[in-house]
Amino acid sequence: MVIPTQAGDHATWSESRNGCRAIKFPQTVGNHATRIVSVAGIRYVQVYDLGAGQAMPSQFDHDQHELELDWDTDAIVGRRNRYYAASQRAFVPYQQPLIFSKGQDQYLWDEKGNRYLDCLSQNLTISVGYNNPVVTRAVTRQAQTLQHCTTMFFHPMPAHYAEELTRTMPAGEEWVVHLMNSGAEAIDMALLLARCYTGNIDTLSLTNSYHGATFGAQSVTGIGAFRHNVPLLGGIQFVPVPDPYRGIHGACVEPYLDDLDASIHYATSGRLAGMLLEPIQGYGGIIPLPEGYISGALERVHAAGGLLIVDEVQSGMARTGEHFWAFQKHAIVPDIVVAAKGLGNGYPLAAVIVKREIAEAMSSKFYFHTYGANPVNCAAGRAVLHVIEQHMLQQRAREVGGALLAVLEELQTRHPVIGAVRGRGMMMAIELVKNRDSREPDPETMLRLFEKTREFGLVASKSGAYRNVLRICPPLCMQMDDVSFFADAINKSFDSL
Numbered sequence: 001m002v003i004p005t006q007a008g009d010h011a012t013w014s015e016s017r018n019g020c021r022a023i024k025f026p027q028t029v030g031n032h033a034t035r036i037v038s039v040a041g042i043r044y045v046q047v048y049d050l051g052a053g054q055a056m057p058s059q060f061d062h063d064q065h066e067l068e069l070d071w072d073t074d075a076i077v078g079r080r081n082r083y084y085a086a087s088q089r090a091f092v093p094y095q096q097p098l099i100f101s102k103g104q105d106q107y108l109w110d111e112k113g114n115r116y117l118d119c120l121s122q123n124l125t126i127s128v129g130y131n132n133p134v135v136t137r138a139v140t141r142q143a144q145t146l147q148h149c150t151t152m153f154f155h156p157m158p159a160h161y162a163e164e165l166t167r168t169m170p171a172g173e174e175w176v177v178h179l180m181n182s183g184a185e186a187i188d189m190a191l192l193l194a195r196c197y198t199g200n201i202d203t204l205s206l207t208n209s210y211h212g213a214t215f216g217a218q219s220v221t222g223i224g225a226f227r228h229n230v231p232l233l234g235g236i237q238f239v240p241v242p243d244p245y246r247g248i249h250g251a252c253v254e255p256y257l258d259d260l261d262a263s264i265h266y267a268t269s270g271r272l273a274g275m276l277l278e279p280i281q282g283y284g285g286i287i288p289l290p291e292g293y294i295s296g297a298l299e300r301v302h303a304a305g306g307l308l309i310v311d312e313v314q315s316g317m318a319r320t321g322e323h324f325w326a327f328q329k330h331a332i333v334p335d336i337v338v339a340a341k342g343l344g345n346g347y348p349l350a351a352v353i354v355k356r357e358i359a360e361a362m363s364s365k366f367y368f369h370t371y372g373a374n375p376v377n378c379a380a381g382r383a384v385l386h387v388i389e390q391h392m393l394q395q396r397a398r399e400v401g402g403a404l405l406a407v408l409e410e411l412q413t414r415h416p417v418i419g420a421v422r423g424r425g426m427m428m429a430i431e432l433v434k435n436r437d438s439r440e441p442d443p444e445t446m447l448r449l450f451e452k453t454r455e456f457g458l459v460a461s462k463s464g465a466y467r468n469v470l471r472i473c474p475p476l477c478m479q480m481d482d483v484s485f486f487a488d489a490i491n492k493s494f495d496s497l
């Protein structure tokens, strides 16, 4: 109930001793409370009921201000060009801007109302679908009660989330979690942990890897296009990625492990802080590491005193359809797992999941970041875990992903420009080449194909160190019914090249 203060029947103003004006009511009403609000210079008395668990309204409830949005293409582009820094402006995939106005489940709509089947998930971030009602409800409820509570204080939401996240990890270890906001931030943390715990500096990473944009994450990123021309972290050595299609030793695992031995022997002190790897390289072009490599690497890294850090930022969260985490296919137990993206379904949430004993290495130093363990993001994270489990999205990723892969494999039989088709679950790629024998990358055809896929209603991504790979990574909630639309769109895209 809102009563303008001018309505003297209900209330009167009086000056208090310190000069503030107070409100006087003719009678006190049992379970009601009042507050004075000021809107556009007019003061009101707000009367509210405190009974039956009613939330206290805000002093700003009267302000029904709506944020204006100018959907005009030129206006959006103009504002970006004028106000975004070059670093945030430069990375755009299509020749003409693609403006999204809404998303639901696996679909996106542009501002003109055209619908797209999303095969990119905002760079593998939308795991359980746009506007997933379970996630939206969890986030809204938490935002309506408390939108932030730093880790200096206590709140049950992040604590529940940490517990639930550790349940996804292999049994037999005591896992703990450090919650953060972005993948790169979590990679930095993992590097720091490894160095603190082992007391060693040298760290190995794979060529063709992508781990993020911060100083630390760039330093372990093995694609030159993502590395700035500045002194990055020292003590990082790159070893050749065991890419069966394009790797220097082809599909044979042993020579890559020999390279690893050689790097430890020649290029490091012999004592390692650790090795970082993506079980399926993401931006590198969806390269699943072959069987035997990760277990072989783990053995060698442990023997040199280091830790195995697995970057599951793209490949985790049931995306491969086979396991919750992609490393599980390799029957190994890593020391540290880095996760982000799909954890929060679009809300900024990342985690370093680590064996307790290792995490203890950082107990004596101050390591605080303002938005770690944000309860709204953790509410999203909990809802995501719930949806994946309750709606069996891992199984869906396996089945629907398998059907999409079959479409791509069939396409390869008819289009010689497709040199390779690969992937697992909702993480697939096709690689374009000028010649199947020489495997020379074909980024020019990829550019044209990519524009066509948009025209026929798909959102995908071009990636790989040579920009010749079409990455297809839909939300885990894509359905079998979508496969025929996908097949039609991708076929038309190739046919119209």
Ligand SMILES: Cc1ncc(COP(=O)(O)O)c(C=O)c1O
Pocket (backbone or CB within 6 Å): 123, 181, 182, 183, 184, 185, 187, 210, 211, 212, 213, 278, 282, 283, 311, 312, 313, 314, 340, 341
């Ligand atoms: C495998 C991998 N690791 C780390 C990152 C960095 O994550 P963020 O962009 O959230 O910092 C990314 C981002 O794409 C990634 O793909």
